[in-house]
Amino acid sequence: MxxxxxxxxxxxxxxxxxxxxxxxxxxxxxxxxxxxxxxxxxxxxxxxxxxxxxxxxxxxxxxxxxxxxxxxxxxxxxxxxxxxxxxxxxxxxxxxxxxxxxxxxxxxxxxxxxxxxxxxxxxxxxxxxxxxxxxxxxxxxxxxxxxxxxxxxxxxxxxxxxxxxxxxxxxxxxxxxxxxxxxxxxxxxxxxxxxxxxxxxxxxxxxxxxxxxxxxxxxxxxxxxxxxxxxFVASFIGENNRLVGTIATRDATYCRMALEDGTQIEARLTGDLAIGSKAVLSLRPERVMVGDSGPNANTFNARIEELIYFGDHTKLRLSLGGSSGFMARTSFKDGLRDLQRGASIPVSWSRDCGRVLPFMEQE
Amino acid sequence: MMTRRNLLAAALIAPLLLLVFVSFIVPLGATLYRAVEDAEISTILPKTTALLEQWNGEGVPSEQTYLSLMNELREAQEQQKAGPVLNRLNFEETGLRSMLLQGLRASGQFSGSYKQNLIALNPRWGDPHFWGLVKRSTGPWTPLYFLRSVDLKLGPNGAVVPTADEEAVFIKLFIRTFEISLVVTLICAVLAYPMAYTLSILPQAWTNIGIMLVLIPFWTSILVRTTAWFIILQREGPINALLLSLHLVEQPVTMIFTRFAVYLAMVHVLLPFAILPLYSVMKGIKPDYMRAAASLGAPGWRRFLRIYLPLSMPGVASGALMVFMLSVGFYITPALVGGSGDQMISYFIAFFTNTSVNWGIAAALAALLMGMTGILVAIAWLLVPGFRSGGVRV
Incomplete structure (x- = not known):
């Protein structure tokens, strides 16, 4: 109404x-x-x-x-x-x-x-x-x-x-x-x-x-x-990982985006993007699962660059797919784990959490 | 307990206090003192003063007193010191100067009693009233100058009575001074308000030009500006030439030496003093107040009356105060462009100080002017909104 x-x-x-x-x-x-x-x-x-x-x-x-x-x-x-x-x-x-x-x-x-x-x-x-x-x-x-x-x-x-x-x-x-x-x-x-x-x-x-x-x-x-x-909306609202790549394959809802180093990420597609066009993957840090966590479309090994402890959660700065500013946020529901800077750790996320958007020059 | 900091603060402020004391309190005190001091006769005629002290005021004083007065006066005249005494007594009653000088001139040929000779010369010498005036003038204090400043004097028996009509000029003069000052203040406030408002809403580049246009006359000597008006308003001046050439008038218009010329020149001189404080207050009134009033349903004129005017009132008050206080003391402008009926109290203070050398009345007029101005400002403080709430600037 x-x-x-x-x-x-x-x-x-x-x-x-x-x-x-x-x-x-x-x-x-x-x-x-x-x-x-x-x-x-x-x-x-x-x-x-x-x-x-x-x-x-x-x-x-x-x-x-x-x-x-x-x-x-x-x-x-x-x-x-x-x-x-x-x-x-x-x-x-x-x-x-x-x-x-x-x-x-x-x-x-x-x-x-x-x-x-x-x-x-x-x-x-x-x-x-x-x-x-x-x-x-x-x-x-x-x-x-x-x-x-x-x-x-x-x-x-x-x-x-x-x-x-x-x-x-x-x-x-x-x-x-x-x-x-x-x-x-x-x-x-x-x-x-x-x-x-x-x-x-x-x-x-x-x-x-x-x-x-x-x-x-x-x-x-x-x-x-x-x-x-x-x-713009993705980066203005909340924290956001921003990975730039090109569309490799796509169907109506999902696509695979290739990063510069060849890593392919599956994510939900927003807007009409042709194969081969430049695109941005937007992914919230809290959607990234840190450690082993069942089968997921996107599972990668990342290197821990930095650990920032906030009490109720910890932020990890990771290097992933050639980019070193990839943020993950974990609240360690199963208890605090001993993570070391420089260690390699598996990270994963559901394909519904990442969104591929048309590329825009960042402000 | 005085801490080091307090001591330092006191030391730093001390020169300022000293300056205020030397340049303000001391002259002010000296002026007030001079307005009531009555020392001419007792210092120049000490023996006569002493003799008069013994005189009981009934009948006429002794032969010795007559003799002493004449001798001391002659002595003073030889030393060129008789002027203040003659002025002082003449101020007490017009005609005494010539009577004393006449006596002095004649006294060379006196033989026998001075008393009888003088009374024979002028019967007033035998009038106890005359001697009463002399005795009253031996000081050390006198209310005479203050009384005269408000057109009063002491009568023969010491009672306060009004002065003769032809001498009663000062009350009229005070009224005229405050009337001119109030009119000038009002005109300045009415003209300055829209001007300051315009300056406060102009874009910055224009504001700077506007402020310069206000400041340049402000920085120009008051004498120069008044003289300019003196030339412009002449019978043969540019305004009359223009009016005549446009055939707007048949005869040149009389503008110089009128009250109109006084108002025009004074407003011109004083307008910046009204504009500048108003501008600074108006500049501080945030546009959000007016927007808020609009959003709350107030049309333009109610926004102005209920919000803008009260918020700008401290500027009106401080501008008007400044203009009024300066107007009250105006001297040169009315003297140059005004007629004899447009002179203000300062003109007479200057006259009594420079020309007739009667510092007592000059001091009394100055003190009264200050007192009355203070009272008027205090009344405004109590009655005019914005005067007290001068602190409201958010």
Missing amino acids: SDPIVVFDSITKSYDGINTVLHGLDLTIERGEFVTLLGPSGSGKTTTLMILAGFEDPSGGTISLDGRLLNHVPAHQRGIGVVFQNYALFPHMSVAGNLSFPLEMQGIGRAERDQRIKAALDMVKLGPLGERRPSELSGGQQQRVALARALVFQPKLVLMDEPLGALDKQLREHMQIEIKHIHEQLGVTLVYVTHDQSEALTMSDRVAVFNHGRIQQLASPATIYEEPANA
Whole structure:
């Protein structure tokens, strides 16, 4: 069942008429969805958010909210809540004053305002702090006020621009869960911009991976991680082994890719690649099994170059098929084994774990 | 306990304190002291002062007092020191200078009692009121200068009474000074606000050019700029020439020596003082505040009134304060381009200091000007938003 709330149709954006920031962006966001725009800086994700909020005009294409064309609707008439990277709390107003502002703009009476401010502050667990100035609050508290302010006027759509970027790691993880809960509780549609892939994976219903002004892939976090659409997505999300070779044989689903030293690897094929064309194998380090492990399509002997102990797991840097940067990650479920640098060890993985993608020059 | 660090800090700051003391506290104290000091008569006429101390104020003093006054005055005149005494007494009551000089000139031919001769010369010599004034002027302190600065004086019986209408100029002058200053401050604030805003949103390359355009006049001597206005606003100056050649006016417009010229030149001189603090405050207002206000449903004018204006208020306040404080002390610009009805208090302070050499009244006017300015600034501090919240810059 599809109930789109936001539709971007061929949106382009160029600030100076020379460099294009967005190339014909198409994006449909469903009602009640949590969509994350993920990408490196300069990829166009923030520009997309600014266009949606009405702070920037698109150079071409149309954008609609709830079926209403937004192109010429000024920001203050869009009714979209925005949480800014640095919160943008009004420093000359108290916390309650900040929350009251959007309600006053809607002409809501004093009694109802007070009641809604209280409810919003309770929701973000800041009940007694209404009379404080933003400058008297910690970073995490300011973050909550910004969140409450973006929600208090009950917008259909809330945008968040790297809202947790300024918080320390522990607080960030805590707020991720809290934002997720608020989203589930209110059923509001949320568009979230981040460059932090773990944030994108843990919070979103769907992730749009941006690079160079184009959406590289738009899918659920699991799909993005397990089935990256191209080499950029594969390398941007999570850790990734990247082996370059050419297609030796193929059928509809699988192929064998030959590395430079002749080693052949069997893996799932993504995209239409002809035999003989240059390709990249993408393989997650945690999918690599270290040591003897039954029959597998891909079993190789690798030499241990380096061992990095992390406590809950160990990373191995291996030399395999002529490449010395091949990473494997093992948690030693059967107990710690005595591995030595320079030793030779069998490694293997299922053909469904590796994905062969069209070759792209790495950024 | 003073640690080494504290001692070092104190030592480093000591020259600054010394400078403040020498260049600010000492002159200020000296000025205030001069405004109430009353030492001319007691130092130049010591014997007369001593004799008057014994006089009970009823009737006229003794023959000896008359004699002593004349002798000491003559002596002082020979040493060219009589001026301050004559000025001091004449300031007490106009006409006393000529009366004393007349007596002095005539006293060469006196035979017998000085007292009778002088009273015969001018009956005022026999008036106890005159002697009361002289006695009152022997100091060591006098409220006279401060009273005169607000158009008051001491009456015959020591009561405070208003001065005669033709002498009552100072209250009008204070009102005029603050009126001109407030108008200039207001004009500067109104002009500087959009200018500073424009500078704050221009692309960097243009901002630099804009700032230079503000700074170049700022760096130019105030005298040069005022003189330029003096030339431009002449009856035969370029503005009138232009208006006449365009047939916009039949007769040259009188601009020089008017209040308009004073406002124009003062605003021109002081505008940078309003623009620069406003610019720096506005530059610090992040665009995200305005975006946030827009996303929360505020149309442009409400964004301005509720967010931008309060956030830029500290800049308005510090700019206005600077312009006002400088305006209050303006001297050269009104003197050059204003008429006689446009002169401000500083003009008279300069006049009393340089021309009529009455440092007492000059000091009293200066002290009052400082006090009143301080009170006005304190009122603004309490009433105007942004004055106290000057720290709100996030």
